[in-house]
Amino acid sequence: xxxxxxxxxxxxxxxxxxxxxxxxxxxxxxxxxxxxxxxxxxxxxxxxxxxxxxxxxxxxxxxxxxxxxxxxxxxxxxxxxxxxxxxxxxxxxxxxxxxxxxxxxxxxxxxxxxxxxxxxxxxxxxxxxxxxxxxxxxxxxxxxxxxxxxxxxxxxxxxxxxxxxxxxxxxxxxxxxxxxxxxxxxxxxxxxxxxxxxxxxxxxxxxxxxxxxxxxxxxxxxxxxxxxxxxxxxxxxxxxxxxxxxxxxxxxxxxxxxxxxxxxxxxxxxxxxxxxxxxxxxxxxxxxxxxxxxxxxxxxxxxxxxxxxxxxxxxxxxxxxxxxxxxxxxxxxxxxxxxxxxxxxxxxxxxxxxxxxxxxxxxxxxxxxxxx
Amino acid sequence: xxxxxxxxxxxxxxxxxxxxxxxxxxxxxxxxxxxxxxxxxxxxxxxxxxxxxxxxxxxxxxxxxxxxxxxxxxxxxxxxxxxxxxxxxxxxxxxxxxxxxxxxxxxxxxxxxxxxxxxxxxxxxxxxxxxxxxxxxxxxxxxxxxxxxxxxxxxxxxxxxxxxxxxxxxxxxxxxxxxxxxxxxxxxxxxxxxxxxxxxxxxxxxxxxxxxxxxxxxxxxxxxxxxxxxxxxxxxxxxxxxxxxxxxxxxxxxxxxxxxxxxxxxxxxxxxxxxxxxxxxxxxxxxxxxxxxxxxxxxxxxxxxxxxxxxxxxxxxxxxxxxxxxxxxxxxxxxxxxxxxxxxxxxxxxx
Ligand code: FES
Numbered sequence: 235x236x237x238x239x240x241x242x243x244x245x246x247x248x249x250x251x252x253x254x255x256x257x258x259x260x261x262x263x264x265x266x267x268x269x270x271x272x273x274x275x276x277x278x279x280x281x282x283x284x285x286x287x288x289x290x291x292x293x294x295x296x297x298x299x300x301x302x303x304x305x306x307x308x309x310x311x312x313x314x315x316x317x318x319x320x321x322x323x324x325x326x327x328x329x330x331x332x333x334x335x336x337x338x339x340x341x342x343x344x345x346x347x348x349x350x351x352x353x354x355x356x357x358x359x360x361x362x363x364x365x366x367x368x369x370x371x372x373x374x375x376x377x378x379x380x381x382x383x384x385x386x387x388x389x390x391x392x393x394x395x396x397x398x399x400x401x402x403x404x405x406x407x408x409x410x411x412x413x414x415x416x417x418x419x420x421x422x423x424x425x426x427x428x429x430x431x432x433x434x435x436x437x438x439x440x441x442x443x444x445x446x447x448x449x450x451x452x453x454x455x456x457x458x459x460x461x462x463x464x465x466x467x468x469x470x471x472x473x474x475x476x477x478x479x480x481x482x483x484x485x486x487x488x489x490x491x492x493x494x495x496x497x498x499x500x501x502x503x504x505x506x507x508x509x510x511x512x513x514x515x516x517x518x519x520x521x522x523x524x525x526x527x528x529x530x531x532x533x534x535x536x537x538x539x540x541x542x543x544x545x546x547x548x549x550x551x552x553x554x555x556x557x558x559x560x561x562x563x564x565x566x567x568x569x570x571x572x573x574x575x576x577x578x579x580x581x582x583x584x585x586x587x588x589x590x591x592x593x594x595x596x597x598x599x600x601x602x603x604x605x606x
Numbered sequence: 607x608x609x610x611x612x613x614x615x616x617x618x619x620x621x622x623x624x625x626x627x628x629x630x631x632x633x634x635x636x637x638x639x640x641x642x643x644x645x646x647x648x649x650x651x652x653x654x655x656x657x658x659x660x661x662x663x664x665x666x667x668x669x670x671x672x673x674x675x676x677x678x679x680x681x682x683x684x685x686x687x688x689x690x691x692x693x694x695x696x697x698x699x700x701x702x703x704x705x706x707x708x709x710x711x712x713x714x715x716x717x718x719x720x721x722x723x724x725x726x727x728x729x730x731x732x733x734x735x736x737x738x739x740x741x742x743x744x745x746x747x748x749x750x751x752x753x754x755x756x757x758x759x760x761x762x763x764x765x766x767x768x769x770x771x772x773x774x775x776x777x778x779x780x781x782x783x784x785x786x787x788x789x790x791x792x793x794x795x796x797x798x799x800x801x802x803x804x805x806x807x808x809x810x811x812x813x814x815x816x817x818x819x820x821x822x823x824x825x826x827x828x829x830x831x832x833x834x835x836x837x838x839x840x841x842x843x844x845x846x847x848x849x850x851x852x853x854x855x856x857x858x859x860x861x862x863x864x865x866x867x868x869x870x871x872x873x874x875x876x877x878x879x880x881x882x883x884x885x886x887x888x889x890x891x892x893x894x895x896x897x898x899x900x901x902x903x904x905x906x907x908x909x910x911x912x913x914x915x916x917x918x919x920x921x922x923x924x925x926x927x928x929x930x931x932x933x934x935x936x937x938x939x940x941x942x943x944x945x946x947x948x949x950x951x952x953x954x955x956x957x
Binding site for chain 2: 287
């Protein structure tokens with residue numbers, strides 16, 4: 235499918251050897267998991283809860299502008315922490331090994347309108363298993379966008395920059411709809427399906443609770459600061475949504491990331507699976523704070539290779555993984571956030587139009603690499 | 607409106623404010639031992655008893671219901687970041703003024719939790735607690751003549767009883783490898799000096815294992831005594847036989863620590879207890895496949911160990927992680943990924 239396969243220079247033996255080397259990296263982290271890691275996640279969770287509590291407390295006085303600013307900023311950060319470094323990672327089972335029933339993928343619920351279990355299904359199971367496989371991984375444009383030349387163009391795609399922007403603002407609702415496979419189920423048969431109805435009901439319940447908390451109860455508790463508090467929680471949700479949308483776009487949309495055909499994963503070996511994760515993901519470079527605020531999804535490549543390793547370990551894993559990319563002459567797609575976000579958005583715009591020449595990709599970095 | 611109704615309304619409101627978490631998730635940050643919280647305790651001091659035993663002073667949370675002398679408590683401790691649960695006898699009297707309780711732990715070779723508690727537990731650490739339980743206790747009416755037959759850490763529940771109750775006539779036969787291995791030795795000797803206790807120490811390193819037939823010589827009136835025995839299985843088996851051979855089995859009360867040792871192997875009989883199915887499994891087939899083949903409804907997802915959509919409680923036995931070879935033994939609260947785990951001996955999967 236891809237005009238030039240950037241992995242074509244690897245032999246089958248090399249790919250299996252690569253798989254073994256990656257397994258060894260994984261085993262090393264697992265053997266070294268311990269008290270320090272447990273202390274880390276507990277500290278982050280405690281900090282998030284305190285920050286949220288304090289911010290909401292400050293917002294009770296949000297008719298006073300500095301309090302509004304401070305509370306809104308705090309709440310935005312708290313919500314980002316909840317979704318990214320904590321929620322996403324706990325729901326991946328990254329902390330299940332601690333055997334703490336309170337910090338466990340089976341019991342965790344997050345500050346998000348998509349209920350944990352539905353998100354776990356669409357994300358952990360479908361997206362992480364079928365990463366970037368056209369027709370199988372719905373994260374590839376979330377079913378509403380065209381993000382690769384090999385996806386068929388439709389006039390509806392002309393509007394995709396706009397959809398994408400709206401999706402960014404209300405990302406958590408987008409995700410909930412996506413987890414529900416709303417588009418597919420809105421027909422008559424889907425609506426009658428009891429399984430779908432049950433899931434839709436669960437989403438409704440979650441939305442009600444979330445909305446009640448953010449837009450009714452908390453503002454009401456603020457009394458005279460009702461409106462400013464309402465505005466503050468709306469802003470915090472907006473900030474969180476745009477932030478997480480941006481980070482997530484950087485994971486698989488920037489130029490240089492590969493997509494795969496359905497038949498290419500038939501009988502896939504462990505080595506090939508690893509290779510697909512390597513070629514299908516992109517990182518964000520930056521400071522420690524940057525990695526933290528992205529929930530370490532800035533280490534998207536490492537996360538896709540080892541979705542169940544504790545997030546605080548991805549930074550050290552990245553050094554070894556990157557060395558393997560070099561050894562096997564593969565491109566490690568990474569860059570600072572603005573660059574990656576720009577690259578992803580450019581793709582969204584570019585692919586809203588039909589391909590210039592059918593079947594031929596515009597040059598991207600992967601091709602340049604092979605050509606070099 | 608009554609005050610309880612008012613309070614429950616206020617609580618409901620609070621739950622709405624903290625959703626998707628619970629108010630307790632926030633309260634735990636400041637007051638983990640409060641009434642109404644999950645039961646926890648705080649280690650306040652660790653006192654060494656012997657080279658390999660120590661007493662932990664624990665302040666239990668407000669929900670602690672108190673214990674009866676001789677009972678044990680299950681505690682959950684984080685060792686290397688992993689929560690592990692073990693049971694230990696309570697060694698404090700039931701009426702301690704300061705509300706603290708103590709457990710006394712003997713480090714057993716390769717024992718993860720016991721070694722951690724004896725050697726590296728730090729005051730200030732929070733642990734999880736269950737309510738005390740166990741029926742190795744005295745009857746309501748205090749028996750006139752008592753015999754305690756103990757070995758090693760088997761002395762711990764008995765110490766709880768001795769400290770709690772004044773007996774008129776009590777004899778203790780205790781076995782330990784050497785004098786310095788006798789837990790609570792100073793206190794026992796002080797009691798013996800005050801003539802509150804008749805104590806016989808058997809030092810197995812020099813005297814050899816206690817032959818139960820020697821009891822006639824050590825405690826001539828043993829058949830008349832209400833007896834509590836605690837120690838290794840060998841001693842208890844011998845005692846049970848001895849007491850019934852002499853026609854007084856009802857006089858003997860025993861307590862067994864570590865009742866069953868998990869045997870690990872390659873494959874084994876897998877029970878799906880919720881469905882009531884039992885099948886033989888080899889050591890290479892994932893339990894997910896084993897279950898599905900047997901017609902058990904198994905949750906699943908990626909089938910390759912990454913999505914955690916297949917986690918299921920392991921009730922008894924042991925499984926092997928097919929990727930790392932690591933063995934996981936059943937403990938309360940232990941969940942396994944069935945798609946990458948195979949039977950390592952007989953096991954019970956709650957499906
Ligand atoms: S089915 Fe995905 S981890 Fe077991």
